[in-house]
Amino acid sequence: MRVAAIDVGTNSTRLLVAEEAPGGFRSIDRRMVITRLGQGVDRRRLLAPDALQRTLSTIADYAATCGELGVEKIRVTGTSAVRDAHNREEFFEGVRRLTGAEAELLSGEQEAAATFLGTLSDLAETGPVMVVDIGGGSTELIVGTRTPERSVSLDLGCVRMFEKHLMSDPPSKEELEALREEVAGMVDDVYDDLEVPSGARVIGVAGTLTQLATLKTGLPVYDPDVTHHFVLTHGDVRQLARRLGSLTFEQRRRIKGLEVGRADVIVAGAEILLVIMERFDVAEILVSEKDILDGLVIQLLGVSQEG
Numbered sequence: 001m002r003v004a005a006i007d008v009g010t011n012s013t014r015l016l017v018a019e020e021a022p023g024g025f026r027s028i029d030r031r032m033v034i035t036r037l038g039q040g041v042d043r044r045r046l047l048a049p050d051a052l053q054r055t056l057s058t059i060a061d062y063a064a065t066c067g068e069l070g071v072e073k074i075r076v077t078g079t080s081a082v083r084d085a086h087n088r089e090e091f092f093e094g095v096r097r098l099t100g101a102e103a104e105l106l107s108g109e110q111e112a113a114a115t116f117l118g119t120l121s122d123l124a125e126t127g128p129v130m131v132v133d134i135g136g137g138s139t140e141l142i143v144g145t146r147t148p149e150r151s152v153s154l155d156l157g158c159v160r161m162f163e164k165h166l167m168s169d170p171p172s173k174e175e176l177e178a179l180r181e182e183v184a185g186m187v188d189d190v191y192d193d194l195e196v197p198s199g200a201r202v203i204g205v206a207g208t209l210t211q212l213a214t215l216k217t218g219l220p221v222y223d224p225d226v227t228h229h230f231v232l233t234h235g236d237v238r239q240l241a242r243r244l245g246s247l248t249f250e251q252r253r254r255i256k257g258l259e260v261g262r263a264d265v266i267v268a269g270a271e272i273l274l275v276i277m278e279r280f281d282v283a284e285i286l287v288s289e290k291d292i293l294d295g296l297v298i299q300l301l302g303v304s305q306e307g
């Protein structure tokens with residue numbers, strides 16, 4: 001059976017087409033477009049018309065691709081931006097019209113579970129793990145051994161924190177400090193509840209992590225084959241955060257390997273990651289290209305197989 005998952009995030013809209021294969025699934029097509037659905041949502045609690053149009057246009061393209069590739073089942077999920085928006089029904093109606101599928105609004109806990117499942121899908125990890133998923137609107141921290149045991153979803157995302165704190169270009173020291181303080185406060189509030197075991201392996205997923213890994217490698221373009229399972233040290237992240245935060249938006253846009261659609265929010269994402277690594281005393285983080293998309297496909301195939 002051939003299936004597809006469309007993950008509609010706060011910053012990007014992504015597609016994974018896959019089919020059943022022995023021991024799991026085989027990826028047929030994987031795509032990503034930065035659509036910034038969460039533009040202004042933290043402040044207005046509404047999906048902006050232009051952001052909704054960008055996102056639905058991308059979903060329409062993905063639906064056409066699914067038709068061309070013979071997809072039998074399609075799953076569309078919304079996360080932080082859709083959760084926060086009072087006019088989310090406009091999104092649901094658009095997805096229904098374009099794909100024939102009912103979009104799912106994932107809770108933070110459902111998002112965390114799918115992310116953990118996807119992240120560990122190609123890792124032979126037998127010990128405890130903490131997965132760090134920094135999205136555009138929220139950050140999920142998930143702890144477990146093969147299955148998620150404890151998780152939190154925090155309203156800390158690179159788009160949300162950028163729009164809330166970083167008004168100057170480049171960001172001022174005061175703005176960066178205010179951002180760090182908010183992140184640290186929210187992380188400290190859940191630190192004890194997560195009960196991260198000593199020696200747990202820390203794995204990072206989503207655009208902030210893969211973008212920082214790309215910059216660290218010095219690659220002129222993003223290559224998931226290189227960034228997958230790349231290791232970023234605490235020193236790497238600190239160095240990248242300081243460098244990116246010292247540059248103007250235009251200077252960041254000219255950095256080879258930095259996606260234009262992330263040039264504004266990458267500073268906030270790097271700072272979020274840095275604070276998390278500091279608070280949990282993380283020396284290094286393993287970057288994974290496997291994430292919620294893979295988890296959504298695994299769940300979808302599991303449902304189809306049971307049926």
